[in-house]
Amino acid sequence: MSKKVIPVADLRYRNTVPAIPSDLESPAGFVADRLARPLQDLRISVTDRCNFRCVYCMPSEVFDKDYAFLPHSSLLSFEEITRIAGIFVAHGVSKIRLTGGEPLLRKNIERLIEMLNSLRTPDGKELDLTLTTNGSLLTRKAQALKDAGLKRVTVSLDSLDDTTFKRMNDVDFPVAEVLNGIDVAHQVGLGPIKINMVVKGGMNDQEILPMARHFKDSPFILRFIEYMDVGTSNGWKMDEVIPSAEVVQRIHREMPLEPIEPNYTGETAQRWRYVEGKGEIGVISSVTQAFCSECTRARLSTEGKLYTCLFATGGHDLRALLRGGKSDQEIATAVAHIWRARADRYSEIRTANTVDARKQENKVEMSYIGG
Numbered sequence: 584m585s586k587k588v589i590p591v592a593d594l595r596y597r598n599t600v601p602a603i604p605s606d607l608e609s610p611a612g613f614v615a616d617r618l619a620r621p622l623q624d625l626r627i628s629v630t631d632r633c634n635f636r637c638v639y640c641m642p643s644e645v646f647d648k649d650y651a652f653l654p655h656s657s658l659l660s661f662e663e664i665t666r667i668a669g670i671f672v673a674h675g676v677s678k679i680r681l682t683g684g685e686p687l688l689r690k691n692i693e694r695l696i697e698m699l700n701s702l703r704t705p706d707g708k709e710l711d712l713t714l715t716t717n718g719s720l721l722t723r724k725a726q727a728l729k730d731a732g733l734k735r736v737t738v739s740l741d742s743l744d745d746t747t748f749k750r751m752n753d754v755d756f757p758v759a760e761v762l763n764g765i766d767v768a769h770q771v772g773l774g775p776i777k778i779n780m781v782v783k784g785g786m787n788d789q790e791i792l793p794m795a796r797h798f799k800d801s802p803f804i805l806r807f808i809e810y811m812d813v814g815t816s817n818g819w820k821m822d823e824v825i826p827s828a829e830v831v832q833r834i835h836r837e838m839p840l841e842p843i844e845p846n847y848t849g850e851t852a853q854r855w856r857y858v859e860g861k862g863e864i865g866v867i868s869s870v871t872q873a874f875c876s877e878c879t880r881a882r883l884s885t886e887g888k889l890y891t892c893l894f895a896t897g898g899h900d901l902r903a904l905l906r907g908g909k910s911d912q913e914i915a916t917a918v919a920h921i922w923r924a925r926a927d928r929y930s931e932i933r934t935a936n937t938v939d940a941r942k943q944e945n946k947v948e949m950s951y952i953g954g
């Protein structure tokens with residue numbers, strides 16, 4: 584891959600300061616977009632930094648020592664994140680996922696979890712508060728996360744084979760430490776734990792069966808994610824995507840599977856259970872079987888930009904409203920206005936034409952927007 588210098592995110596991505604309609608409204612616990620999709624989930628990126636350099640996410644040729652990560656002053660403070668999250672919850676969000684970059688690198692993350700955990704839905708319920716992590720710091724942090732009110736975690740693990748895993752994380756990080764982190768998280772009660780494996784053809788697809796065997800009959804739910812064309816730096820090619828249907832076939836041949844109903848409408852993973860023995864797997868087919876029609880997710884970047892799609896090229900600068908002295912009602916009105924205008928369905932309309940590099944050059948990176 585050729586050497587590429589990327590300027591800081593603020594300069595690179597198109598952003599707008601949201602307009603605040605003059606008719607202010609109070610959130611009513613429900614707001615739907617142009618395709619009738621309610622706003623229900625919020626993913627919050629708490630840092631754009633990471634201690635891994637996964638080849639499909641933050642390739643080291645691009646995210647090198649010269650890469651301009653966001654300065655601390657650009658990041659939303661915990662108070663700002665909690666204030667915005669409260670506004671989203673008032674609009675109907677009941678599930679919040681902290682992500683990044685690597686969320687456990689954000690200093691005092693457990694304090695943020697405590698603050699978010701005190702939010703309540705309009706009908707008085709606790710939030711489904713979760714976090715996605717590469718697992719590298721879980722052994723050390725799981726207990727503090729649980730004590731702060733985190734409900735569960737999703738851990739990314741792409742291989743059980745050290746050589747393959749190290750080639751993928753590109754920082755020589757061993758499998759055993761992630762597995763230990765998963766066990767500690769389980770012991771402290773951060774469950775049910777999901778394990779995310781991104782399958783990149785020619786890189787780790789030989790690990791599909793060993794991973795399935797390892798996690799069968801365990802308390803952990805393994806999910807296979809199709810390698811996606813997020814951002815612009817991972818050099819994505821369609822022929823490196825292993826379709827979920829093939830993943831299911833490979834496992835089914837050795838350990839028969841049958842489909843099971845989703846847990847809830849809009850669940851991103853299709854669920855399959857083992858016919859013999861215990862356990863289930865999930866497949867997330869973002870490329871071959873898009874699920875945009877049920878996408879209820881908003882994303883808040885590390886510096887407070889609201890993105891209505893993972894593949895967006897621009898965001899809405901909520902930080903400007905926060906730091907510009909706007910009231911909660913003004914910000915809530917702006918958020919409702921943005922969501923009602925939403926018509927994103929990138930994965931459904933992705934074709935050979937839409938993956939044309941020239942049209943893709945401003946797509947936001949996953950480590951910035953949050954996976």
Ligand code: SAM
Nearest residue numbers: 639640683684685715716717739779810811954
């Ligand atoms: N650092 C944390 C981690 O790795 O779990 C959280 C952030 S990461 C961006 C969130 C999820 O996105 C991870 O499960 C990761 O494997 C997945 N991901 C990153 N790049 C991807 C890509 N190009 N295609 C599919 N999934 C990807």
Ligand code: SF4
Nearest residue numbers: 633635637640684717
């Ligand atoms: Fe870091 Fe997660 Fe991206 Fe890997 S997938 S580089 S761990 S943010």
Ligand code: SF4
Nearest residue numbers: 875878892893929930
């Ligand atoms: Fe949602 Fe955009 Fe992904 Fe479709 S492509 S599922 S709209 S994030």
